[in-house]
Amino acid sequence: MIDGRARSAGPAADGGVGVWEHFAHGADIGVRGRGATAAQAFEQAALALTAVVTDPALVRQVTAVPIRCRAPDLELLLYDWLNTLVFQMATQHLLFSAFDVRIADGDLEAEARGEPVDVERHAPAVEVKGATLTELAVRQCDDGRWRAQCVLDV
Amino acid sequence: MNRAGMHRDGDYRWVIEPTGDMRVPAVLYADEVLLDDMDDKVRWQLCNVASLPGIVGAAYAMPDAHWGYGFPIGGVAAFDAEAGGVVSAGGVGFDISCGVRTLVSACTRDDIAGVQPVLAHELARAIPAGVGSTGRLRLSEREMDAMLTGGARWAVAQGYGSSDDLAHIEEHGCIAGADPHALSQRARDRQRDEMGTLGSGNHYLEVQWIAEVFDRAAATAFGLEQGRVVVSIHCGSRGLGHQVGTDYLRDMVIAAPSHGLQLPDRELACAPIRSDLGQRYLGAMRAAMNCALANRQILTHLCRESFRRILPGFDGQLLYDVSHNICKEELHDVNGRQRRLHVHRKGATRAFGPEHEAVPESMRAHGQPVLIGGSMGTASYVLAGAATGEALSWSSACHGAGRSMSRHQATKQWQGRKVVDELAARGILICSPSLRGVAEEAPGAYKSVDRVVDVAERAGLARKVARLGPLICVKG
Numbered sequence: 188m189i190d191g192r193a194r195s196a197g198p199a200a201d202g203g204v205g206v207w208e209h210f211a212h213g214a215d216i217g218v219r220g221r222g223a224t225a226a227q228a229f230e231q232a233a234l235a236l237t238a239v240v241t242d243p244a245l246v247r248q249v250t251a252v253p254i255r256c257r258a259p260d261l262e263l264l265l266y267d268w269l270n271t272l273v274f275q276m277a278t279q280h281l282l283f284s285a286f287d288v289r290i291a292d293g294d295l296e297a298e299a300r301g302e303p304v305d306v307e308r309h310a311p312a313v314e315v316k317g318a319t320l321t322e323l324a325v326r327q328c329d330d331g332r333w334r335a336q337c338v339l340d341v
Numbered sequence: 342m343n344r345a346g347m348h349r350d351g352d353y354r355w356v357i358e359p360t361g362d363m364r365v366p367a368v369l370y371a372d373e374v375l376l377d378d379m380d381d382k383v384r385w386q387l388c389n390v391a392s393l394p395g396i397v398g399a400a401y402a403m404p405d406a407h408w409g410y411g412f413p414i415g416g417v418a419a420f421d422a423e424a425g426g427v428v429s430a431g432g433v434g435f436d437i438s439c440g441v442r443t444l445v446s447a448c449t450r451d452d453i454a455g456v457q458p459v460l461a462h463e464l465a466r467a468i469p470a471g472v473g474s475t476g477r478l479r480l481s482e483r484e485m486d487a488m489l490t491g492g493a494r495w496a497v498a499q500g501y502g503s504s505d506d507l508a509h510i511e512e513h514g515c516i517a518g519a520d521p522h523a524l525s526q527r528a529r530d531r532q533r534d535e536m537g538t539l540g541s542g543n544h545y546l547e548v549q550w551i552a553e554v555f556d557r558a559a560a561t562a563f564g565l566e567q568g569r570v571v572v573s574i575h576c577g578s579r580g581l582g583h584q585v586g587t588d589y590l591r592d593m594v595i596a597a598p599s600h601g602l603q604l605p606d607r608e609l610a611c612a613p614i615r616s617d618l619g620q621r622y623l624g625a626m627r628a629a630m631n632c633a634l635a636n637r638q639i640l641t642h643l644c645r646e647s648f649r650r651i652l653p654g655f656d657g658q659l660l661y662d663v664s665h666n667i668c669k670e671e672l673h674d675v676n677g678r679q680r681r682l683h684v685h686r687k688g689a690t691r692a693f694g695p696e697h698e699a700v701p702e703s704m705r706a707h708g709q710p711v712l713i714g715g716s717m718g719t720a721s722y723v724l725a726g727a728a729t730g731e732a733l734s735w736s737s738a739c740h741g742a743g744r745s746m747s748r749h750q751a752t753k754q755w756q757g758r759k760v761v762d763e764l765a766a767r768g769i770l771i772c773s774p775s776l777r778g779v780a781e782e783a784p785g786a787y788k789s790v791d792r793v794v795d796v797a798e799r800a801g802l803a804r805k806v807a808r809l810g811p812l813i814c815v816k817g
Contacts (some may be wrong), residue, residue, distance in 0.1 A: 209749055211747035211749060212408065212747065213380060213382075213407040213408035213409070213744055214408075214409070214543075214744045215748075216747065216748050216749065240472060259595065263591065263594070263595075266591065273587075274527055274531065277535075277580050277583075278530050278580075280473045280475075306471065306472070306774050309472075310774065310775050310776065310777060311472035311473065311541075311775055311778075312775045312778040312781060313472070313748075313778055313781065314472045314540060314817065316435045316583040316586075317435045317583050317587045319435070319608060320411075320431075320607045321410045321411075323607065338410070340434070340435040340436070340583075341541075341542050
């Protein structure tokens with residue numbers, strides 16, 4: 188399991204920082220973000236998505252993309268959030284390394300910052316086809332922290 | 342895999358009789374080694390599939406089955422619309438109409454030997470592969486509609502390949518019933534610059550040689566002669582298909598309660614075939630299938646151009662093109678009666694037996710070519726559909742080796758540079774922009790394709806015709 192401590196997410200309300208990790212799925216790969224809030228867990232899951240493609244530390248923040256999603260529940264909101272990032276990555280040829288997410292009443296508003304893919308520097312390992320519903324979960328754990336996860340099809 | 346509640350029915354067939362919500366049995370084709378290696382989640386997913394409305398016969402798992410999305414990868418299930426049957430976006434997957442096509446040539450391995458590095462370089466230059474790569478084509482909205490309804494026929498009309506190719510493509514290169522209006526704007530946007538691109542992950546263009554022939558008569562009919570060079574292309578409908586899967590999976594999950602569907606797993610998201618959503622998905626999925634066929638046709642043209650720059654006179658006749666992530670309406674024999682079924686094959690290849698009218702006439706006596714991709718560095722196979730496959734699995738067979746370990750495990754175990762060097766020492770050239778990608782796709786990260794194919798043959802799903810060895814592999 189690969190994991191990483193947040194580089195870009197600011198300190199959460201309780202002073203905690205978010206972390207991301209990957210988890211194994213037969214042919215593909217799972218992404219999991221943890222944070223003090225659901226929004227921070229979403230930011231970390233997005234960093235884990237970038238880390239499937241390249242090392243997020245290699246991705247400069249030179250361009251910002253605004254993102255809005257709306258879904259009937261938090262899990263489908265995570266599905267929409269990650270799939271909107273996949274769409275932006277695919278159509279704009281971008282990689283992202285920093286995210287600011289706000290969630291309220293089923294609405295997500297976010298800014299994703301990154302730069303165009305540079306094959307030499309980023310050496311992207313694989314293209315993400317989409318975030319799936321497999322292992323999709325957004326939960327507040329017993330310690331009060333949030334976990335947001337799903338499997339990506341690559 | 343846990344064998345509790347499972348009984349053996351012959352050497353390579355394992356049956357789980359219906360319990361709980363299952364409407365039909367779950368049937369797995371495997372030997373003991375492959376069965377033991379399968380994740381328990383394959384069993385769980387297969388039993389879930391067996392519980393879906395309108396399923397006919399059984400839910401089947403091919404010998405290369407592994408944990409997928411709702412359906413196991415290597416899963417086959419047929420549904421009857423008249424019996425309330427469903428169509429499932431998860432049962433087709435994100436890479437709609439991902440498949441393999443193989444070109445055969447008159448070149449021999451010796452002809453290639455002297456030019457292998459320069460040919461590898463040329464193919465890597467000409468075939469857009471990997472993250473951020475784009476094709477040369479930019480389609481207007483009108484041209485995209487024409488591509489989505491025309492498939493490989495559209496590509497041929499644009500000058501990619503020849504009309505002779507079409508007879509050797511599933512459905513003659515064009516899937517009927519495509520509805521471009523059922524696609525979201527996002528799906529169209531994702532394909533804007535991706536026509537004629539290979540993708541990444543386990544997709545590849547591979548130059549291979551025919552290392553062994555098992556069935557001389559079928560091989561002759563297929564144009565396969567030991568020592569000759571062939572090219573296999575494995576890819577699908579690119580971003581457009583991925584977005585169709587993403588869009589409809591979401592729509593089907595949200596609409597499930599309104600269709601009275603209780604899903605044991607949200608990834609099984611489906612809709613009745615005879616519902617507005619089911620029909621829209623089928624129209625969108627068929628458009629994505631045409632996109633995949635057009636894409637492979639363009640790549641074929643680029644590949645032939647590259648070969649001819651290095652080896653003037655290269656022909657590269659199309660042996661066959663068949664998809665392994667699809668839902669198709671087909672006629673099948675159910676207890677002596679022909680029924681029209683929607684057959685889902687998720688990581689499984691259609692394998693019509695001898696004399697089936699869908700098989701090109703020149704090959705009909707031997708059955709449909711079934712193209713099985715290995716991993717880079719290992720063998721690929723050409724099989725032929727067997728007559729017995731109809732009763733066993735709705736004429737379906739395996740599609741590849743299947744992974745035996747995760748991508749992360751693979752990067753821990755292998756370094757991309759070392760994999761490239763070791764394969765080069767064995768005469769196999771790898772061209773990829775990403776060494777991490779190479780490590781993730783290391784041959785050792787996959788199951789033995791030889792065993793999978795042997796079991797498919799012994800189980801009666803298909804017959805072995807030829808084994809192909811890799812020479813050059815272009816990956817994303």
